[in-house]
Amino acid sequence: MDLRPLLGARRFRRAVAHGELASVVPLDPAAAARDIPPTLRIAHFTDTYVPRRDGVVTSLQTLTAAMSELGHSSLLVVPRHPDQPADEDLLRLFSVPCGVAQFRLAAWPRSRHVERVAHWLPHVVHVHTPGPVGLLGIFAARRLGLPLVQTYHTDLRAYADAYRLPSRVLSGVLRCYARRLGSPKPEIPRGGSRVERRHAIVDAGTGLLLADADAVLVPTPAILTRCRLPVDDDRLYLAPAGVGLPRIPPEAGPEFRRRHGIGPDERVVLFVGRVNREKGIDLLTEAFGRLRRVVADARLVLVGAVYEPRWVQRLLEQAGIVDRTVLTGQLPPEEVAAAYAASDVFAFPSLTDTQGLVVQEAALAGLPTVLADAALHASGPLAGTGVLAGTDPMRFAEALEDLLTNPAYRAKLGAEARRRAQRNSPAAYAQRMAAIYGQAVRRASSATRLVRADRGRGPFRSRRLIA
Incomplete structure (x- = not known):
């Protein structure tokens, strides 16, 4: 078992800071193996799940399936959606739609929810998101005295900036979370710019949510170059998610092209993900508009949910590429795999992703990627592969042109x-x-569990949580 990605302690942060990640000593495989119970029961808590598709959902489905192959069991605590299949491994909580791409907001944690989790007898709690379901996971770990693992999937600073969330809104959420967790609201330094204050509030909220964790996971070192995680070094682990692609027949790629009106000789630039502001869609459309001037037969395919159709339409019109762009909407995994098979180059203009699972999916399909994010390009399982174009539309267009017009170069990458x-x-x-x-089970000593269980009883006595 390759345990180089399990990088704890201060040497991990120093290596990230100095660009010397490869020199970090891995954990001892024999010692790590001794910490693993023969059959683990992991309770996962996530605020996003199918039918919605995103990186958290993909990594969760991949992880639980692979863990099952090793003989371990998983319970997924998720917001209820009418289109979810009946599954004994799902604990579905009452939720309401938010009007955004099948995202639903679950109710605040209740004692009865923790009791339902307790009946499953988990060994470990794993929290994947910072919403109400994630908060329930923290309460469940406290109340049941269980080891708590958290993954920092989402660059919260970047999302707060992308949507320009007002500081007063973030401060209100922080106050609410502090009250629910039984903690005093963190002091936010006064002064500074709007962005600095927004980041300070987000960091304070992250500190509240990660305070109890026995292990905090980051998918790539890129996240550590963007924000400060208030976590002791010996609780920090690098754990890039593995991905797979569904098996598809050889004709799936050509059929995808026919279905979407793409000629067999046209050269296709593909993007997979939410077609939204935080994903750099404006950079991609402008770059593709420039590309079309030199590669006339190029087509742009955008696979993913469209949250703001008018905004996207305006971008396509400004770039002059309405007639050269295919918008498919959200697709099932088999259709996404067919889209990869139908394409020549993958474009990933996002500056907010902590790993970019779709980049790995594209790689499995043999597609080279053009990226905008230097930190993401330099780290993770694919570190250094693909082409780093940065955020200049002209450079991005030139990188796409180089790949589309040089088949040997494209095939090599x-x-x-x-x-x-x-x-x-x-x-x-x-x-x-x-x-x-x-390791988390080992870290969570009996004394720690007693303290956590005692802390957990306090908030659950609140009528706000029991009602």
């Missing part, structure tokens, strides 16, 4: 990306996670 992605398989991901869970 695609083959290297596939080789690297195959090493980070779902099975390897599950082994890493099992080792981390084992």
Whole structure:
């Protein structure tokens, strides 16, 4: 089992800071293996789940399936959605739609929810998101005296900036979370710019949510270059999610092209993800508009949910590419795999992703990627592969042109990306996670569990939580 990604202690942060990540000593495999119970029962808590599709959902489904192959069990606590299939491994909580791409907001934690989790007899609680379901996971770990693992999937600073969330709104959420967690509201330094104050509030909220964790996971070192995680070094782990692609027949790619009116000889630039502001769609559309001047037969395919259709339409019109762009909406995994098979180059203009699972999916399909984010390009399972174009639309367009017009170069980069992605398989991901869970179990001593259980009883006496 390759445990190089399990990088704890201060050497991990120093290596990230100095660009020397490869020199960090891995954990001892034998010691890690001793920490893993023969059959683990992990309770996962997430505020996003199918039918919605995003990186958290993808990594969760991959992880639970791979853990099952190792003989471990998973319970997923999720917001209820009418389109979810009946599944005994799902604990579905009452939720209400938010009007945003099938996202639903679950009710605040209640004692009865923790009791339902307790009946499943978990060994470990794993929290994936910072919403109400994630908060319930923290309460469940406290109340039941269980080890708590949290993954920092989402760059919260970047999302707060992308949507320009007002500081007063973030401060109100922080106050609410502090009250629910039985903690005093953190003091936010006065002064500074709007962005600095927004970041300070987000960081304070992150500190509240991660305070109890026995292990905090980051998918790539990129996140540590963007924000400060208020976590002791010996609780911090690097755990890149492994991904896989559904098996599809050879004709799936050509059929995808026919279905969407794309000619067999047209060169396709593909994007997969939410077609929204935080994903850099404005950079991609402007770059593709420039590309079309030199590669006339190029087509742009955007696969993913469209939250603001008028905004997207305006971008396409400004770039003059309405007739050269295919918007598919959200697709099931088999159709996404067909989109990869139908394409020549993958474009990833996002500056907010902590890992970019779709980049790994594209690599498995043999597609080279053009990226905007230097930190993401330099870290993770595919570190250094693909082409870093930055955020200048002209440079991004030139990078796409180089790949589209040079088949040998494109094939070489695609083959290297596939080789690297195959090493980070779902099975390897599950082994890493099992080792981390084992370490969390070991860390959560009896004394720590008693303290956590005692803390957990306080908030649940509140009528706000029991009602």
